[in-house]
Amino acid sequence: MSDDSILLIVEDDPGLQKQFKWGFEKYKIVIAGDRPEAITALRRYQPSVVTLDLGLPPDPTNASEGLETLKEILQLAPNTKVIVVTGNDDRDNALQAIALGAYDFYQKPVDLDVLNTIIQRAFHLTSLENENAKLQQKNHEPLNGIIAACKKMQEISRTVEKIAPMQITTLLLGESGTGKEVFARAIHDLSDRAKKPFVPVNCAAIPENLLESELFGYEKGAFTGAVKQTKGKIEYADGGTFFLDEIGDLPFNLQSKLLRFIQERTIERLGGRGEIPVDVRIICATHQNIQNLIQQNAFREDLYYRISEMTINIPPLREREGDALIIATALLRKFNDQHKKSIKGFTKEAAQAIETYEWPGNIRQLENKIKRAVIMAEESLITLNDLEMDGENHDALPLNLKEVREAAETLAIKRALNFSNHNVSNAAKLLGITRPTLYSLLGKYNIVLGD
Missing domain, CATH: 3.40.50.2300 (Response regulator)
Structure with a gap:
């Protein structure tokens, strides 16, 4: 039973x-x-x-x-x-x-x-x-590893599904922790290269003096310590997908060499003389504003155009309405399994905190919070104390439909009045209602003309 x-x-x-x-x-x-x-x-x-x-x-x-x-x-x-x-x-x-x-x-x-x-x-x-x-969870995972309920993320997921089969160089933009590598892997998994290697390289994590050899490889004797021929990451990705993360941190002197590789699809190892053809799909990502880097002469404009045949902007978690708690619930299940726990959910206060917190570290920060909470929780529900969010200010979101409707109507009326310079007739036209109805709503929500 x-x-x-x-x-x-x-x-x-x-x-x-x-x-x-x-x-x-x-x-x-x-x-x-x-x-x-x-x-x-x-x-x-x-x-x-x-x-x-x-x-x-x-x-x-x-x-x-x-x-x-x-x-x-x-x-x-x-x-x-x-x-x-x-x-x-x-x-x-x-x-x-x-x-x-x-x-x-x-x-x-x-x-x-x-x-x-x-x-x-x-x-x-x-x-x-x-x-x-179960059905909701299925709908929230349009792509492998991506949990999304908000309209913007659903649109991005559909874009990924469309471009994945195409051989198009893609640039992923978004704050640190928004899941750029997860999207890159989703593109790879949905492409005809899925059974071939997915090779990621983080430009910000490798010292500048080692990055060139890491990317392009080197021949024996190319420099002190090069005791044998070594392939670079690009070569290892042959037939698959090469993901260059934090490309905004790529040293300027390497950008021209990367540009040539993207154009010609051939590389030269350090100390080598021959060109080596490499068949890869290229996906790049950065949290930086590349247009600003171009203006500062820190990033080549021609390289930017090469890597951005398709650009996808991934919104931060604070702009993904409703997603934080959905992702937190999925992470709870994941860490329950990992740590042999059976926590059933979040207290009302903890759920409210997850929904209203700004999450400056995005999903990476949320993941760390949930992992710690699962390990530390002693009850069947995760509390604010488990999340270490006792000191945060969490304004309650209205869940009652009447409150939601009133909040939305108040905001719409104030916007219409601002657009019409507080002319009631024009504001009523913008809202699609009569002047008497608008006056009634002004009284209902205590909105004073001229505020």
């Missing part, structure tokens, strides 16, 4: 425990008689559905212990469907439980058929949610 069929019954009455075990035999039943047992069972079995009697010891005549148990269950496993079972005259506490996040409630005396219907519905909803999450 799969874990999806685990039903945790939190009930202190031995008679009802037996009745539930008999009545719900198609599920894998786990019984708990009080809050400590319930939380232990929750951590151990991770049930999809829980039935919870609000009248639990040490005070079974009061709902306080049951409500506290509900709070703790939802804090540890917020996706769990909790069905509270209450006394006949306990409707107020049942409604309070619903307000706290319970899935549904049922009033005693117990009718197993009715309660079974509620439980079946809860399991069915869990199954639908799990399937939807």
Whole structure:
């Protein structure tokens, strides 16, 4: 029986425990008689559905212990469907439980058929949610290794799919940590060169005096210490893809030699005399503004035009609305597997922090944060403290549709007023509404003309 069929019954009455075990035999039943047992069972079995009697010891005549148990269950496993079972005259506490996040409630005396219907519905909803999450995850990974939900990243992914089969030199632009090499590998993997080598070289990571020999190779005796003929990285990429990362850091004196290679597709090793043909696809990347480098005479303009037959600008994580939390969730699964952990997600505060933080180090910084959090976390949900983000200022994003709509309408009205120099008639035309409607909205959102 799969874990999806685990039903945790939190009930202190031995008679009802037996009745539930008999009545719900198609599920894998786990019984708990009080809050400590319930939380232990929750951590151990991770049930999809829980039935919870609000009248639990040490005070079974009061709902306080049951409500506290509900709070703790939802804090540890917020996706769990909790069905509270209450006394006949306990409707107020049942409604309070619903307000706290319970899935549904049922009033005693117990009718197993009715309660079974509620439980079946809860399991069915869990199954639908799990399937939807799988579909969403599939949609968020348009390319191998790339997780993207925002419109801009989806467009970039489609561009990559279009250019990958073409022999076109591509320049990837973006801040450090935005995933330029991941995109380069995706282009390679989707091309007819996928079974050939993908060879990356980071120009900023190799000392200038070694970079030429690293790229082009050298003959025996070309310089002191050259005791044998050695191929360069470009030669090793023959038939495949050569990825030149941080090309903005390529020394000026090497740019002309790289330009000649791109034009002729031949190289000369250091100390060599013969030209060696090399068949490679070239992808370059940099976090720098190459146009500025050209103006400063630090980068050859003709080389720029050669490497930028196709240019792709990868946005920073702070501009990828909604992607940070999606990527964080994927990273959580990855590090759960690596470190044999079973963390289920993020607390509300941690999720909010991930969504609102600026992430100056982009995905690389996010990855480091999640990896540390998975290692340090002691609960089933990652907290702000686990992320080391306690001191950050995280403005809450409106998730309520009414709040989102009001925020969007307020912004649109203010923009229209600015465009029309606060002329109400012109602003109404821009917004596609009547003047009376605009005046009504001005009052609703406390917008003062001239602000």
